[in-house]
Amino acid sequence: MISKRNYGSSLKFIILAIAIFSVGLDAAAQAIVKTQKADVIIYGGTAAAITAAVQVTKMGRSVIVVSPDNHLGGLSSSGLGFTDTGNKSVIGGLAREFYHRVYLHYQQDSAWKWQRKSEYGNKGQGTPAIDGKDRTMWIFEPHVAEKVMEDFVKENHIRVFRNSWLNRASGVKMKAGKITEISMLNGEKFQGKVFIDATYEGDLMAAAGITYHVGREPNSRYGETWNGVQAMVFQHEHHFAKAIDPYKIPGNPNSGFLPEINSTPIGINGAEDKKLQAYCFRMCLTNKTENRIAFPKPDRYNPQDYELLIRVFDSGWRALFNKYDPLPNHKTDTNNHGPFSTDFIGMNYDYPEAVYEKRNKIIKAHADYQKGLMYFMCTDQRVPKDLQQKLNTWGLAKDEFKDNENWPYQIYVREARRMISDYVMTENEVLGKRSVPFPIAMGSYALDSHNVQRYITTEGFVQNEGDIGVKAPAPYGISYGAIVPKQQQCTNLLVPVCLSASHIAYGSVRMEPVFMILGESAATAAVLAIAKKTSVQEVDYKELKALLLKQKQLLRFGVPN
Template identity: 65%
Template sequence: MKYNLICLILGAFLSLVSCGANEQSKDAFEADVIVYGGTSAAVTAAVQVVKQGKTVLVVSPDKHLGGLSSGGLGFTDTGNKSVIGGLAREFYHRVYMHYDKPESWEWQKKDEYGNKGQGTPAMDGAERTMWIFEPKVAEKVFEDFVKENKLKIYRDEWLDREKGVEKKNGRIISIKTLSGKTFKGKMFIDATYEGDLMASAGVKYHVGREANSVYNEEWNGIQAGVFQHKHYFEKNISPYKIEGDPKSGLLPYVTDEKIGKNGEGDDKIQAYCFRMCLSSNPDNRIPFAKPEGYDRSKYELLARVYKAGWTETFQKYDPIPNRKTDTNNHGPFSTDFIGQNYDYPEASYERRKEIIKEHELYQKGLMYYWSNDEAVPADVRAEMNKWGLPKDEFKDNGGWPHQLYIREARRMIGQEVVTENETLGKKAVNQSVGMGSYSLDSHNAQRYVKEDGFVQNEGDIGVHPKKPYGIAYGAIIPKKEDCENLLVPVCVSSSHIAFGSIRMEPVFMILGQSAASAAILAIDNKQSVQEVDYKALEAQLLKDKQKLVVE
């Protein structure tokens, strides 16, 4: 009897232990490399890990993969396309192959498409690449990468930023998400636009614009009165509720903060917007509806711009296939929600969701205003009413993009910092792991009142490098004292103005692939990422047809 009782107790105990072990294994996962993020860089990094024979898990806060590449930015910002190689070029080749099929042209004939791209034809037959595409096509290419490489993606998994990073002896051991899942790895890659894993791991970073004096630059910091694009008030416009009357108070989205001196640093960041995909096909168009909480007075400043004679409403309705556009900010008052994102980089998830919603309602309100308000010229209203959200894009979100354009958030202060001096060829780059070539492109960071009482935007910069430049390996890794097994291919170590050039989707894909190759070398040689032999890394990158120098 006593023996049976002991057996019963022991059996119950073992059963509990077994249940506990199963529960733990259900929420505990392990791979050689853990990629955090759902961006284009996250996908290319994961694909590269598999191609080099290691295991990888992608922990993605996003349900949809590809970030901005599949989130509305279909009119690709490329710069010099000859420096785009590896998996990035493979992505654009697959886009080309898609549109080479007659059945892909559902809403227009292929020969009706204007083939307009940035610097080269959108559809480059000689190179068999296509740089302009619909969001759904980009997302399909990323999902094909996932299927072909049997990638394991954990979607809608958000890093516990408070206590979700376990570190030991300068290395990340595991990360934990808010759902309770734990991911253990030898190497980690932060491929998010925000740099949340990097920050939670204790890696130093910067938010905002550095003073020019910090890195001996010219185009960083405050740049009042510098107008290198068309995103400024060309004529005198009053910012006050009653024109010319400061006592009446300021109109919405104009700051009363006094502007600093040019070249000084601040904590402001360039504006965000949604890169809307719009359709002009009546059979594939959702009319612009009045959004919740719509208030026409929020767009009074735009009414005054029209009253002053502005006529450039549709200049950034860049055509993509099937009678659609990638619609971007253009002009003094447009889709950029200037000054409304300063707290986003370090904000809580809850606050970020609020900011994203605020941007959505602002932009939806703007589209409704453009389509309906009598303060908008009649010809603009008539043209705007030919457009709408596409029924066949972002179907689970009513045709609205699932990704806000996070043009800039945190930027790592890593082993090396890329500045405008490297991007403009004033300083040599060693140990290149990829190339950039786009202009130093910053959107406006603030809308303020000048001393003469009129409104103006500030922060819009567009300085073109004379030739492509390399991005140093040291820019995608932290300092060794911060972390030894983390790579950061998106929130790279760079100054604000240098990031303005680096922050292009093809570059993120390139750096994602390079980060993965470096991670694998570190695993194979039991090294920190700071100890990786560059010559060995260079050989792997060249083998994978990455472009590292100007040929």
């Protein structure tokens, strides 16, 4: 019996106990809510992730997209609107549907806010921007691509968990060679039958213990010519065509090197290293006054960082605007061009393996460098006046990336990790020297690598290294074996972005339309594996091929599929 003297405190204890019990129930309920289940779990917010999710849904299975990003579509939605099509005839399935939807958008008068459609022109990369016959459009503004991706999600009722970052240290649970659950830094957990890593970095793949490579392999490893170090090989216009002094005080080695110049030996041609082709942001610029924002001064700005560019200008170089590729509405997809440009050469080597905090610092350094470059060219008195005056008619587009100070959401991760599976795509497949077994997609772009490092030649001048562009003679197949890990490592994971390919072969594969195609093919294989209760490695290729052809994919070029 409770005494009157203790009644108040006892009542408080009972109320507190009830509250604690209720909180416990809420916590348990939240724990249940935080463990989400679906047939297929896709990690990533790229275009490959979304096309994969759409295909899973179309095949009647449940799917969840777990995206580290708030904005979906990866580079396709983040400035890369001047599509690297290669041979557009081999772009099929949901990838072609994406470009068809872009076409439909620009058929509307309301899409042309800052420019008449008749004034736009029709320039694409190796193909007309607008293909009326096939009802596709290959060139687009960033927000248009993002809208198409969001429409895909909405129409297919796809569950997307945004801003969800994989716990890379301990967030992958495996049992008997299968991933059973992945957990995020925010506590969310996801359980599925098959998992797809559709990130540019390959974080889920790496956390699952799959073997992978970072950097350039030696030519000897896969019998290649264009892998490894490629000093004094110039296949684009991104090298120093004239002798440029590398020292802070010209002619004085004791003064030290200008920033971002590698002073150590670079190795012999064809040798391996752990270095990566450069990253940048694909800027969406405009010269429409009403929609233009002046280039901002970055948080970290040092004019000395761009001294080398002044020396390039002084040498007579003037091709500054050659990669201001036109998008609709007086906008651009502005990419790296020339010996000193938007690529932050040599500053990304640590990115693939870096923890999130360090990656963010690398991304911020790239943004500061690129913003600083634009600000420098617009304001520094040493920049040639004619170029400076023209540049000052350009700026960031007010109506793009509006919640990110008009700066692209996604840095251009041209390569990071690449899986090493039983089958590795090499330049031999890309160049048609070797046939491809079990094709699930086609590529057609050139072997394409941006510069990897900036170094000092034996003559004592600065030079760039790693820029390769070797045309593929014809579209080539991409093998199913390149997107599945070795069976002894994991039997329910597919990797359509950081697939098994050498550095130089990946330079051709790494195009956004190809990633979309590979995402769709990976999803199809995932559903087949679930339906047949088999590993992803043991999926029946005949069944997979039949489904891909039904989805209007292209698997072989110039011969019946």
